[in-house]
Amino acid sequence: MTAAAERSPPLRMTRARRNALLQSEPVQGLALISPTFIYALILLVLPILVVIAHSFWTQHYLTIDRTFTLENYRVALTEPIYRDLLRRSLYISLTVSVLTVLLAYPIAYFISFHGGRHKSLWLFLITIPFWTSYLLRVMSWKVILGYNGVLNSGLMGLGIIDEPSTALLYNSSAVIITLTHAWAAFAILPIFVSLEKVDRTLVEAATDLGDGPLRSFLRVTLPLSAPGVISAALIVMIPTVGDYVTPKLVGGKDGVMIANAIQAQFGKASNWPLGAALSVTTMLIVTLMAGATVLIIRALQRLAR
């Protein structure tokens, strides 16, 4: 044995230890997610912490007073205007999610059960609207719902109405219609995936045990696709509460939502702490609502048994 070889064991041990460290599964996992993790930390967690911090401070013209206060939350929760805006935002997002799921389910069902060999073609067709910008899609609803829009001219041409209706555009219904259309694909996909996972022999078994098509759907297919319905509802509900562009473009005065108020606080009104408090309040309420949705759908699922 040479002297070099005698000295090498401690070195080899550290190398072995380092290799073991690099080969351990948790370390490899962490290494894999670290780019995304760091990205999320810097661009998501830190901003949220900043927002939460701001919500407890006070704005004095151009300076921010950093003494702790709950005043912003008092305003956010008790001022009628913010209460109304929050309530309307929740109403709009709930309505949109319910409508979207109701409209998306039959489409997803059709593709999954009757799509045959063309399933991927159908899914591809559903993504076509996404080839254009979201703004363009919202604008096209303006063209459809506007004073001289497609719907008004069509109804007038048919003699159903005498003069253009102004009730179509610039209100919360216009926001609901636009959002429902915009989010349809996001609801179709998760429902489709969960329907694909429903074992077709289960439907056959239900038929064999005496169920007609409607009964077997209600007792087997629907309960088993509930996970897809839950994710579809959440995917639509959570972002629409805070939607800002759609109400701005088609909402008019009656369609203003909480995000528009938050934007105003961070912009023109220049009251960041109040804007922050409104944001945090919205986030908490969305969390509660999402949790409630999951619980309600689960309860319905149990009832279906």
Added chain:
Amino acid sequence: MPEQPQILRPQSDRSMIEIENVTRSYGAFKALDDASLTIREGEFFSLLGPSGCGKTTLLRMIAGFDNPTSGSISVGGQPMEGIPANRRPTNMVFQSYAIFPHLNVEQNVAYGLKRLRLQGGEEKRRVEEALAQVSLTGLGKRLATELSGGQRQRVALARALVMRPKVLLLDEPLSALDKKLREQMQVELRRLQQAVGITFVLVTHDQYEALAMSDRIAVMFGGKIAQVASPKEIYQRPVTRQVADFLGGMNFVKAQIVEENGASLVVDTLGFGRIKTDKPKAFVRNGGGTTLGIRPERLRVLWDNATAKFEVAGKVVERHYFGEITHLIVEIPGLEKPLSVTETNDFGADDIPVGTSIRLAYDPEALVAMAD
């Protein structure tokens, strides 16, 4: 092979299922080709054949999941044409069991009863009775995901039996179980069928399963029914080489027809000499040659100086050990292919050295003529 339990119930001669000239085609491919069959009331009937022979197609048409392209099916004297699966007097045990994963055992079994709105605890009583029949008492509250393969199979059985169908259809119900459990379930299924007296129609590709459980078997190949008979007759007197081959090992021996009359044939073979044998029903003479078959276990090794009325001499060329039995491959002068002989090991067949000259005893009755 588990022992076949005694037949407890007298067989009825009334027919339960009538299949008349049923054909099912997919484009040019015929999954089922002009099949006709009568299944009797209270019978344990098996449809046996390799995959793609049309047995599952036939079962699904009885259940109503598929419809014949032509021909008719009736169950219990009632034509099934136009009757959807949910209104047929049949219930099915699916190959994958199809246990509802969102329901527990009790709810699975009660699934079909719910619609009947039974009064006064009748539903609960019937569910418990069905669970007892398949020895699952006490597991009613378990979720499907918490059950073993064998238990899931029992749930599927109970769920179908609780409906008291005229016919229970079983689509390869044992194929997902391991060997030991499968053999145990064969015995149990047979007992259950005897106890409830319902007509069972079983689809299987496992010949031992069909032999062990059935009253009668239909062997199918390529969409056609090759033979319908009792397990013993199917095994001992197969009508074609294909049936013989599918039901287990068979030594085929070429023979020349010497004489043909009403019910019998006299043939000359090189190894076995002149043999008189029963003529198979569907026998069509094709030139002067035919084929005889003898099962490997119908050939017996003659030890030392023992003699038999009918014997052939040969030389052992191969020996394969299988625990309780040994397969010997014996070359017989004059025969183009060596004979395969199955001998139990109680007399030391596993110790016969390769190359030994031996004599084999046989019963000429065991040599059967069959169509190619």
